[in-house]
Amino acid sequence: MKKRYQRLGVMGLAAVMACTGMVLPVLAGQASVAVDENMYVNLDYYGNVDRVNVVKGCDLNGQTTITDYGDYTAVTNMSDYTEPVIEGNKVTWNVSPDYKGRFYYKGELDAKKVALPWNFDVSYKLNGVPKNADELAGASGLIEIHIDAKFNDSAEVNEYYKNNFVLAVAVMLDTNDCYSLEADGAQKQTIGSNSAVVFTALPGEDGDFTVRIGTDSFETSGVFMTMTPLTGSDLEHITDLKDAKDTWKESGDQMHDSMQQMALSVEAMQDGINSLQNGMNSAESARQTWSGAKDSILAGNDRAIETLSAVSDQLEAMIPHIETAKEAADTAHDSLGDIVDTVREMQDPLNKLHSALKGIKSGSEDMAGAVPQLNELMQKIIELDARLQASEQAYVTALPTLLTSTHDLEDDYYLGEDWGMDEVPLENDIQATPDDAESDDTGIATYASGAGTSTAVSAASGVMMSAGELAQNLLVRKQYLEVLASSSNKLASGLSSLLDDVADTAKYTSELTDSLEMLTEDTAALYDSMDSYYPDLQATLDDSEELMNRITEALNTSLSTAAIVQNTLKSSSDNLDAATRDSIRGTLELLDKSLSVLDSTASIRHAGVTMKEAIDKEWDDLDGDTRFLNMDPNAEKVSFTSDENQEPESVQIILRTAEISLDDDDELLDAESEAAGQSPLRRIWNVLVKMWKAFVEIFKNR
Numbered sequence: 001m002k003k004r005y006q007r008l009g010v011m012g013l014a015a016v017m018a019c020t021g022m023v024l025p026v027l028a029g030q031a032s033v034a035v036d037e038n039m040y041v042n043l044d045y046y047g048n049v050d051r052v053n054v055v056k057g058c059d060l061n062g063q064t065t066i067t068d069y070g071d072y073t074a075v076t077n078m079s080d081y082t083e084p085v086i087e088g089n090k091v092t093w094n095v096s097p098d099y100k101g102r103f104y105y106k107g108e109l110d111a112k113k114v115a116l117p118w119n120f121d122v123s124y125k126l127n128g129v130p131k132n133a134d135e136l137a138g139a140s141g142l143i144e145i146h147i148d149a150k151f152n153d154s155a156e157v158n159e160y161y162k163n164n165f166v167l168a169v170a171v172m173l174d175t176n177d178c179y180s181l182e183a184d185g186a187q188k189q190t191i192g193s194n195s196a197v198v199f200t201a202l203p204g205e206d207g208d209f210t211v212r213i214g215t216d217s218f219e220t221s222g223v224f225m226t227m228t229p230l231t232g233s234d235l236e237h238i239t240d241l242k243d244a245k246d247t248w249k250e251s252g253d254q255m256h257d258s259m260q261q262m263a264l265s266v267e268a269m270q271d272g273i274n275s276l277q278n279g280m281n282s283a284e285s286a287r288q289t290w291s292g293a294k295d296s297i298l299a300g301n302d303r304a305i306e307t308l309s310a311v312s313d314q315l316e317a318m319i320p321h322i323e324t325a326k327e328a329a330d331t332a333h334d335s336l337g338d339i340v341d342t343v344r345e346m347q348d349p350l351n352k353l354h355s356a357l358k359g360i361k362s363g364s365e366d367m368a369g370a371v372p373q374l375n376e377l378m379q380k381i382i383e384l385d386a387r388l389q390a391s392e393q394a395y396v397t398a399l400p401t402l403l404t405s406t407h408d409l410e411d412d413y414y415l416g417e418d419w420g421m422d423e424v425p426l427e428n429d430i431q432a433t434p435d436d437a438e439s440d441d442t443g444i445a446t447y448a449s450g451a452g453t454s455t456a457v458s459a460a461s462g463v464m465m466s467a468g469e470l471a472q473n474l475l476v477r478k479q480y481l482e483v484l485a486s487s488s489n490k491l492a493s494g495l496s497s498l499l500d501d502v503a504d505t506a507k508y509t510s511e512l513t514d515s516l517e518m519l520t521e522d523t524a525a526l527y528d529s530m531d532s533y534y535p536d537l538q539a540t541l542d543d544s545e546e547l548m549n550r551i552t553e554a555l556n557t558s559l560s561t562a563a564i565v566q567n568t569l570k571s572s573s574d575n576l577d578a579a580t581r582d583s584i585r586g587t588l589e590l591l592d593k594s595l596s597v598l599d600s601t602a603s604i605r606h607a608g609v610t611m612k613e614a615i616d617k618e619w620d621d622l623d624g625d626t627r628f629l630n631m632d633p634n635a636e637k638v639s640f641t642s643d644e645n646q647e648p649e650s651v652q653i654i655l656r657t658a659e660i661s662l663d664d665d666d667e668l669l670d671a672e673s674e675a676a677g678q679s680p681l682r683r684i685w686n687v688l689v690k691m692w693k694a695f696v697e698i699f700k701n702r
Helices: 004-021 159-164 238-268 270-397 399-412 417-437 441-460 467-625 680-699
Strands: 034-043 049-059 065-069 074-077 085-087 090-094 103-109 118-126 129-131 141-151 165-174 178-182 187-191 194-201 207-215 223-229 650-656
Touching: 090 103, 118 223, 141 165, 141 194, 141 223, 159 165, 159 223, 165 178, 165 207, 194 207, 270 467
Parallel strands: 034 650
Antiparallel strands: 034 049, 049 103, 065 090, 074 103, 085 090, 118 129, 118 141, 141 207, 165 194, 165 223, 178 207, 187 194, 223 650
């Protein structure tokens, strides 16, 4: 192919791939030459090593001498015209002090002595039929390129390369010349009209990569491979990962055994959880019962509190009564003592009364014998009174004559004022006497006596009465005499009854006196008994009062507590009921889920065994099939040419198979091509600038 820019693009891609592991030099405290090593390997169509060159870029850092060791077949200056000093496997460059920038040189190695981390076998097919590479230039159809990368675990390869180098395989095509591109497992990127597919393999890992290209005229610049160490900061923990893997292996086995034991223990919990679930169902039934009865219970509590409050009030009301009873006991005790003393004092008067009653009985019997004589005497008085009335009638008849004589006498004699004044008491006596007579029998007798006297006095005094007045006075006296007679009869009858009663009274009083004597003795005995129990009664009343006080205090305290509990129950019963309901339901749901978990514990346990076996297998595969866990981003880098060289700043290997093209010109690798009229440094710089963006697009998503 005569398109020079396309060839330069291919060379630039190789240079960019070489930069994937490049670390820019950093000035250290000690000035020394910093070296970056790139190994360029030319392969034939089928992946066999053809030529090997190592290009070293040096930062002089103020130094003018570069010392390098390697078994080179040829050494070429790529920066200026300074010639190397070769002494066996030692190469020395004496650079001019005026030289500025990086110093590049190339050393060619014997391809047969170079051992690479991977060996390659590349084969080709056209429409599914194997073909030789030299027959495919310009071919039309489906081209298949198969790259078989075998990890080289031989002792000829340095351990650093085997543990830290990562393989990248890339195929770049012009999309204008192909109509399909397929590469399973590859990262595909398009740069303008060019498409690139990139495969990767970890340290120790084999690669089996296939690219299928549909084209009308097949041409390819070759298959590019790079082997670079990963030195990014994100990979610094791989060493820790390896240590963690070993720890995981040991701890994972222990955890697996523990998890198995725990799973068995959890499975054994099923019966207990079933019992707990039944208990929670019973608790829910009890909660429903409480929820249905809580209103009645709270109402009953209210009534009980009210009743207890009434009892407390009643007990408080009884305390004064007990105190009163205590005082009454004192008073009763004292009064009973006084009664006993009084009764004892009454014994002598009662004896005397007994004797007096006997005399009264005897006297009443004597008086009963005199009553008939009194009645007989009263009859005689009545007869005499009848006679007196007859005489008075005669007197009344002769009275007018007497009045006439009296008037005549009045005319002859002067009557003084004193006589006129004497008439007033008589009239007053006559007017007042009936009222006094009606008062009682004694008053009547007194009046009768008084009336006679008054009449006699009036007569003696010479007071003159009219006949009417005299008749009136006689009628009044008659009435009094009749009343006197009736009263006398009644008095006689009453005296007779009285005498009978007095006799009975004397009899009963005598019996009463005997009873009183017995009562006196019994009262004295009662007092003695009560006096002996009085201290106990006082102590009982004191204890009863103290008991009432304490019961009242206890009831008041209980009432306060019960009121607090009742109010708390009222205010919290709904929330408590809801919380209990939700808790029980949540617990039941949790238990249901727990039973489901327990049902799946056996499966989890078996799955844990399977997972452990799978993880162990993956670890074993990762550790056995690859050397990923042996990667050490901080490991010391090893020079491609000799172990005597100092640690390079970066190392990478770039490989390319032979170009398949209709152009018969000889192929040149990046490190070999020189543009006419350009220095090697300028040529490399132009390639890097041109392909930088392509590099970013290809590798940014790896």
